[in-house]
Amino acid sequence: MLRLNYRHIKSANEMLKRLIRLKRWTDIMSDDSFNEMSKQALNSFICYALACFAEAEGESIDWTRFPKYALYRAFEKTYVVFNTPKRKYLEIFQMQNISNSEFAKATKRKISEVADKEFADFLCESLGTREERIFKAATAIATKIELLQLHSRCEATKYDLKFDDIRDDMAKYSDIPGFNQLSDPNGNLFKLLQVISDSYLRHHTRWCEFGYVQPCSILGHLYSTAVWAYFMSLEEHPEDEFLATRRYFMGIFHDVAEAWTTDVPSPIKDYIVGLRAACELFEEKVLKENIYDKVPDFLSQKFHLVMFEEAQNIEQHRAILKGADYLSADSECWLQYQLGSRDPYFWGAILRRQPGIDNKTVALTPLCGQLRQYFKDFCRIKCNLERPIELEHLSDAEFYKLSS
Numbered sequence: 224m225l226r227l228n229y230r231h232i233k234s235a236n237e238m239l240k241r242l243i244r245l246k247r248w249t250d251i252m253s254d255d256s257f258n259e260m261s262k263q264a265l266n267s268f269i270c271y272a273l274a275c276f277a278e279a280e281g282e283s284i285d286w287t288r289f290p291k292y293a294l295y296r297a298f299e300k301t302y303v304v305f306n307t308p309k310r311k312y313l314e315i316f317q318m319q320n321i322s323n324s325e326f327a328k329a330t331k332r333k334i335s336e337v338a339d340k341e342f343a344d345f346l347c348e349s350l351g352t353r354e355e356r357i358f359k360a361a362t363a364i365a366t367k368i369e370l371l372q373l374h375s376r377c378e379a380t381k382y383d384l385k386f387d388d389i390r391d392d393m394a395k396y397s398d399i400p401g402f403n404q405l406s407d408p409n410g411n412l413f414k415l416l417q418v419i420s421d422s423y424l425r426h427h428t429r430w431c432e433f434g435y436v437q438p439c440s441i442l443g444h445l446y447s448t449a450v451w452a453y454f455m456s457l458e459e460h461p462e463d464e465f466l467a468t469r470r471y472f473m474g475i476f477h478d479v480a481e482a483w484t485t486d487v488p489s490p491i492k493d494y495i496v497g498l499r500a501a502c503e504l505f506e507e508k509v510l511k512e513n514i515y516d517k518v519p520d521f522l523s524q525k526f527h528l529v530m531f532e533e534a535q536n537i538e539q540h541r542a543i544l545k546g547a548d549y550l551s552a553d554s555e556c557w558l559q560y561q562l563g564s565r566d567p568y569f570w571g572a573i574l575r576r577q578p579g580i581d582n583k584t585v586a587l588t589p590l591c592g593q594l595r596q597y598f599k600d601f602c603r604i605k606c607n608l609e610r611p612i613e614l615e616h617l618s619d620a621e622f623y624k625l626s627s
Contacts, residue, residue: 225345227458232590234338235294235454239447240558241301243437247369249306251377256425259300260443262365265420267293267449267475269405270361272412275525276401277357285354287464290453290471292349292358295330302333310388360396364406364413367393368420371408411517418513422482429555434566439555441478441486447554449474451591452547458588459543469529470540474547477531483509506532542586549576550591557598560605570606573599 225231243260246253270289278284303326304312313323327350334343349355367389374382396402405412424442428435452474456467478486484505492499510530515523527533531544553576556569579585580595587595 224461224464225341225457226461227454227590228339229590229593231338231342232454232594234334234342235450236554236594237337238294238298238301239450239554240561242297242446243439243443243558245301245306247306248373251373251381255438256440257369257373258440258443259297259306260446261425261440262362262369263293263297264442264446264449264475265365265368265416266296266358266362267446267472268419268479269364269416270358271472271475271525271529272405272522273357273361273399273401274354275522276404277399279521280400282353282400284357285352286468288349288352288354289358290449290468291346292352292355293471294450294453295334295346295349296358296362298334298337298346299326299330302337303330308388356396357399360393360399360402363389363393363396364402364416365420367406368413368416371417372421415514415517419479419482423485424479424482427486430559430569433568434564435559436562436564437555437558439558441481444551444555445475445478447551448477448544448547450547451550452544455543455546455550455586455588455591458590470543470547472529473531473536473540473544476526476529477544477548479514480506480510480532483513503532542584545579545584546586546588546591549580549585550587550595552576553595553598557601560602565605567606570602573602 239260242263243258245259246255247257247259247262248254267289270293274284274286274289309326312326315321316323316325327347331343331347334346370377370382370385370389377385393402393406404410405416407413420442424445425440427441429439429441429444449471453467453471456470457464460466484502487498487502492502510532514526518526528536530536531540553573556573559566559569576585580587
């Protein structure tokens with residue numbers, strides 16, 4: 224059982240900052256929409272589906288290992304591997320007879336340095352398990368999906384070499400239940416994953432109307448929300464890792480309907496009478512048509528368990544999931560200021576989320592609340608506001624005048 228501390232929380236925030244900055248496929252092109260944060264969201268979505276297939280086949284799955292390995296892999300990417308393919312490292316290792324196990328040792332050592340040994344030990348509990356292998360199989364499918372998206376942007380010879388590498392990697396996982404169905408380009412499941420990967424979720428930039436410096440996709444936001452939902456749940460109930468795991472996957476799925484609905488901003492939903500309710504009905508419609516009706520019945524039932532829109536999930540998990548959603552948005556606003564934006568909108572957006580926290584409809588645990596306070600203090604200073612006055616009721620014109 225892990226007892227979270229603020230150093231764990233701060234190290235996760237730093238990891239997320241690096242993860243969204245770390246681009247993929249940089250030997251082909253430079254595109255902010257293909258970054259490691261978006262990839263980790265896609266990995267986790269596919270992992271959930273694979274684990275459901277395995278469980279349906281009678282395998283005993285320890286679901287609590289998946290978020291641990293997802294976080295371990297994110298730290299490994301941002302502190303050890305970066306965007307160099309692991310196979311290149313392994314080829315280099317052979318030059319000096321370096322053991323492949325040094326990857327895991329180096330990753331654990333880095334996690335211990337930026338957080339602590341207890342946190343590193345907690346994440347490393349997932350290594351060498353069946354669940355790690357399922358997650359790796361999911362990453363292979365996700366990598367194939369991304370490469371297919373880039374087909375027209377890649378020189379033919381280079382594309383063929385990369386496709387051969389992926390095909391060789393995927394061959395290692397054909398025994399995993401559901402792997403062949405999820406990786407079949409002609410199947411409904413693979414086509415669903417392609418839509419999720421190559422859609423509004425990846426290509427729409429959050430905060431695009433304002434002075435953003437770091438592009439933030441909805442797909443990446445799903446992963447960030449999942450991480451904060453996981454940590455807040457562990458902080459609140461450290462003995463219940465299964466609850467934290469469920470909330471992790473709820474974070475991964477919480478805005479997936481926007482692949483078909485796009486994102487109607489909350490202020491507009493509340494500005495037009497009846498629009499919020501209509502949007503919710505529309506989300507139910509597209510989820511049924513594009514997910515529930517397109518997957519096997521057992522998988523449809525499993526997806527319902529982690530869909531935020533479900534009535535039982537709203538009642539039991541809404542406050543924590545909204546808190547994670549808010550914290551993810553706050554971290555994106557903080558990142559804009561840290562990287563140089565001076566647009567006062569981001570500071571106002573942080574403050575406009577405060578009433579929900581104050582009236583307890585949105586939950587923030589103490590450690591994550593401390594992180595939000597750090598975001599607020601940092602952004603207030605960067606926005607040249609020297610006193611923490613109440614701003615959420617100001618008009619945009621009044622706010623801009625005060626902050627300039």
